[in-house]
Amino acid sequence: MTRRTRIRALLSLLVAAACLIAPVGFAAASTVGPATPALRTTYAQIEGTGSTWSELIVQQWIADVDANGMKVVYTGGGSSKGRKDFAQGSTDFAISEIPYQGTDEQGNADTSNGRQFAYLPIVAGGTAFTYQLKIGGQQVKNLRLSGETIAKIFTNQITNWNDPAIAADNNGRAFPSLPITPVVRSDGSGTTAQFTLWMDKSYPSIWRPFYGKSGLTSYYPRQGRAIGQAGSDQVMNTIAGFAGNGTIGYVEYSYPLNKDYPVVKVLNKAGYYVEPTQYNTAVALTKAQINQDPNSPLYLTQILDNVYTNADPRAYPISSYSYMIIPTGSTDPRMTTAKRQTLADFMYYSLCAGQTKAGPYGYSPLPLNLVQAGFDQIAKLKTADPAVDLTSRDVKSCNNPTFDGKNLSKNKLAQIAPQPAACDKTGAGPCGYDTGTNQPSTDGQQPTDGTSQAPAADGTSPPTDTAPVVDSTTGEVVQAAPVDPAAPAADTGTTTTDTTGTTATQPQAAAADFPVPTELAAARPADTKTFSWVAALLLVALVLMPGVMATKLRRRPVRRGQ
Amino acid sequence: MTTIPTPEAELAQVSPRRLSRASTGADAVFTASARTIGASVLVITGGVGAFLAWQAYPTLRRYGWSFFTESQWQPDQDVIGIAAVLCGTVSVALVAMFFAFPLALLTALYISEYAPARIKSTLVALIDLMAAVPSIVYGLWGFFLIMPHAAELALWLQRHLGWIPIFQVADTDPNAATWDATRYVSSAFCAGIAVSMMVMPMACAVMRQVFSQTPPGEKEAALALGATKWGMVTSVVLPFGRGGIIGGTMLGLGRALGETIAVVLIVSPAFEVKPRILEVGTSTVSSLIAGRFGEASTSQLSALLAAGFVLFLITLVVNTGAAVVVNRSRSGAGVD
Numbered sequence: 001m002t003r004r005t006r007i008r009a010l011l012s013l014l015v016a017a018a019c020l021i022a023p024v025g026f027a028a029a030s031t032v033g034p035a036t037p038a039l040r041t042t043y044a045q046i047e048g049t050g051s052t053w054s055e056l057i058v059q060q061w062i063a064d065v066d067a068n069g070m071k072v073v074y075t076g077g078g079s080s081k082g083r084k085d086f087a088q089g090s091t092d093f094a095i096s097e098i099p100y101q102g103t104d105e106q107g108n109a110d111t112s113n114g115r116q117f118a119y120l121p122i123v124a125g126g127t128a129f130t131y132q133l134k135i136g137g138q139q140v141k142n143l144r145l146s147g148e149t150i151a152k153i154f155t156n157q158i159t160n161w162n163d164p165a166i167a168a169d170n171n172g173r174a175f176p177s178l179p180i181t182p183v184v185r186s187d188g189s190g191t192t193a194q195f196t197l198w199m200d201k202s203y204p205s206i207w208r209p210f211y212g213k214s215g216l217t218s219y220y221p222r223q224g225r226a227i228g229q230a231g232s233d234q235v236m237n238t239i240a241g242f243a244g245n246g247t248i249g250y251v252e253y254s255y256p257l258n259k260d261y262p263v264v265k266v267l268n269k270a271g272y273y274v275e276p277t278q279y280n281t282a283v284a285l286t287k288a289q290i291n292q293d294p295n296s297p298l299y300l301t302q303i304l305d306n307v308y309t310n311a312d313p314r315a316y317p318i319s320s321y322s323y324m325i326i327p328t329g330s331t332d333p334r335m336t337t338a339k340r341q342t343l344a345d346f347m348y349y350s351l352c353a354g355q356t357k358a359g360p361y362g363y364s365p366l367p368l369n370l371v372q373a374g375f376d377q378i379a380k381l382k383t384a385d386p387a388v389d390l391t392s393r394d395v396k397s398c399n400n401p402t403f404d405g406k407n408l409s410k411n412k413l414a415q416i417a418p419q420p421a422a423c424d425k426t427g428a429g430p431c432g433y434d435t436g437t438n439q440p441s442t443d444g445q446q447p448t449d450g451t452s453q454a455p456a457a458d459g460t461s462p463p464t465d466t467a468p469v470v471d472s473t474t475g476e477v478v479q480a481a482p483v484d485p486a487a488p489a490a491d492t493g494t495t496t497t498d499t500t501g502t503t504a505t506q507p508q509a510a511a512a513d514f515p516v517p518t519e520l521a522a523a524r525p526a527d528t529k530t531f532s533w534v535a536a537l538l539l540v541a542l543v544l545m546p547g548v549m550a551t552k553l554r555r556r557p558v559r560r561g562q
Numbered sequence: 563m564t565t566i567p568t569p570e571a572e573l574a575q576v577s578p579r580r581l582s583r584a585s586t587g588a589d590a591v592f593t594a595s596a597r598t599i600g601a602s603v604l605v606i607t608g609g610v611g612a613f614l615a616w617q618a619y620p621t622l623r624r625y626g627w628s629f630f631t632e633s634q635w636q637p638d639q640d641v642i643g644i645a646a647v648l649c650g651t652v653s654v655a656l657v658a659m660f661f662a663f664p665l666a667l668l669t670a671l672y673i674s675e676y677a678p679a680r681i682k683s684t685l686v687a688l689i690d691l692m693a694a695v696p697s698i699v700y701g702l703w704g705f706f707l708i709m710p711h712a713a714e715l716a717l718w719l720q721r722h723l724g725w726i727p728i729f730q731v732a733d734t735d736p737n738a739a740t741w742d743a744t745r746y747v748s749s750a751f752c753a754g755i756a757v758s759m760m761v762m763p764m765a766c767a768v769m770r771q772v773f774s775q776t777p778p779g780e781k782e783a784a785l786a787l788g789a790t791k792w793g794m795v796t797s798v799v800l801p802f803g804r805g806g807i808i809g810g811t812m813l814g815l816g817r818a819l820g821e822t823i824a825v826v827l828i829v830s831p832a833f834e835v836k837p838r839i840l841e842v843g844t845s846t847v848s849s850l851i852a853g854r855f856g857e858a859s860t861s862q863l864s865a866l867l868a869a870g871f872v873l874f875l876i877t878l879v880v881n882t883g884a885a886v887v888v889n890r891s892r893s894g895a896g897v898d
Contacts, residue, residue, distance in 0.1 A: 228832070241706075243713060
């Protein structure tokens, strides 16, 4: 045996040994590994689809928990799609504004297909009406409408912004003659369901003839001038887009807030026009009836009839809760211990610390009773799989802004909610403040609490002092009588309301001075045609004149020379 | 004495070697596998068609001929028809081809005939890159960047060519002091422009390849006879590449018919048969399927698949037509 072959043999022996030893080494490493996860927790990626109404806050929560190793994927697509995907077992959770309807409005089954589930309230909020309306290039930011006017706008009965009903809602303030273009959802949407449910309960005589039957629908019956768009963000983009002048649409309050767009102040039963800030939504929802029967399949779902008619002057009528649908079956084919643990911890974060972000993002935090009930629903995950660890996750350690430390049965947020400003009352105003700023309009002090690390609270002090409301011509407090649109023509273009950001320091008297819309006559084609002809003649002359002149000039010396 | 072998005797024993065209050994394996793979394409396409037809059958049997004549899509009222979506599909595709065809043709001509050799490969790579951009990007591009300008162009068209039915926009005065921009957005016209950018690279690639196969002998002959470059292009390159031009256009049309996400983003669904391409609201078969698929029940799914079946047949016809045209043309065959 030569030396070289000996070395080669030695090498191959070494390689073989290494191959043998390596797996043992890895095995040793992997036995060390699980010792740590036993203390921490193992997570697995969970996926969900559903509501775009609550998508903005859910995406924020997902970004927050990502640092803790929880991977959650949420893709929106509409509540109807969320419920359907969950029923087909293709997602781990769904988010929907409305529960499974049994049979949907189109006569098809809308059930979970036998998959066991529980409803879990995740956040409250107000369905807001955002719009783009310009008077002389200035965007109107303090429009107010009654529910009846809104219902008539979305059922094509009020089709122009100069409609007397809109002027009456704004205490006689006239708007330009501009067609109203409602922007509605074209996909199956929980926002549409909440909006149409409100119309069906509050204004059945307007809604039912339009829809052709009673009840809510997830698919808005688009007609006439209305534009359909898929998803809340596309609705918002269309309204904020270049062609948005004259449009109005319905989305969750967070969307206009995010886009810095105004929302309609909606008239409540107490006669005040209010904006859906976290306070007004929380106040309204104190009257929500929650299904308290744990054995009912609709446990924890909402009945909002009393919310619509809440007589508190601070209440925003179209407020509602959003729900997560979680799988509770112990044999659920998609779920594993790690996934259940991820879902439980994600929800624990969302219901507690995550609720702090609800207000600043344009939603409203859940009250204590719903958070407690939510914890009971999360506990069903442990019932399904005893390996899920829920220790040290309870309501007492929860950092939720609605909780009053002394009296847990009270909703702190609803208590500190400020009374609306006097100029928001029917027959007064309208207030000069901008809407869509996440600050409730009030004559008193703005509430201060843990939720105010808002993106909106960046030093811009909210309008606090009293807003005197004066007529733009007489300087007197306006009455309910509509102002003659021709009378205050002298004021046109002097001052405008929307001095953004400086409203607080500015004397409020200027706040009620609005530009008065004037209607221009259409540019008739006859004018354009005349000028086109003149322009064409001039052009021809311009081209021909030098030539003609040159020939004339050339002839002259010839004549002289003769 | 010597015996001379008679040729007859020899010949009687010799039999001709049997010639077989059947391949043997490794060749046989290769032939069989190639044939299988080739056939699998047919099987897959046929399978898609058969599946769609099978799924569409209940819907077609239930609604019959009215499925093709009804324009409304209201499953809740048991009224379902694809007249409006088919009309929308065709109008979006035609608008797309109106913009894509000249762009693709001139780009292909420039790259193959005029572009300096230095930038030729860069241009080809850029066109390929355009084809690789996801359609949602084109959708966002169309929605945010193109739609405002497309709407102004639409207004101009309506103002000056409004007497042509396709340029009419209902219920709005083009000469109003402030034009009603909401009537000109989310239309087949806007969607068609976005789609045209998606089909352009595909049509351009086919045309460029055919142009580059033009026999250099014929090109040089034309030049030698004193033709200008443009004269050479019109007399040699374009006639030679006619099949490629038509084929590329048809392939682009096939893709334009089925384009989905960009259309979903841009259009406002409206179910009415209308030739007014500038007006807000239209719907295409694929955008209808994409919009309703996620939340469809069994019967609705069947209706959507029936619509998909019709779209499948249309694209099949268009693409087959393209293939026939390309095959019958002189391109790439019989030249010297």
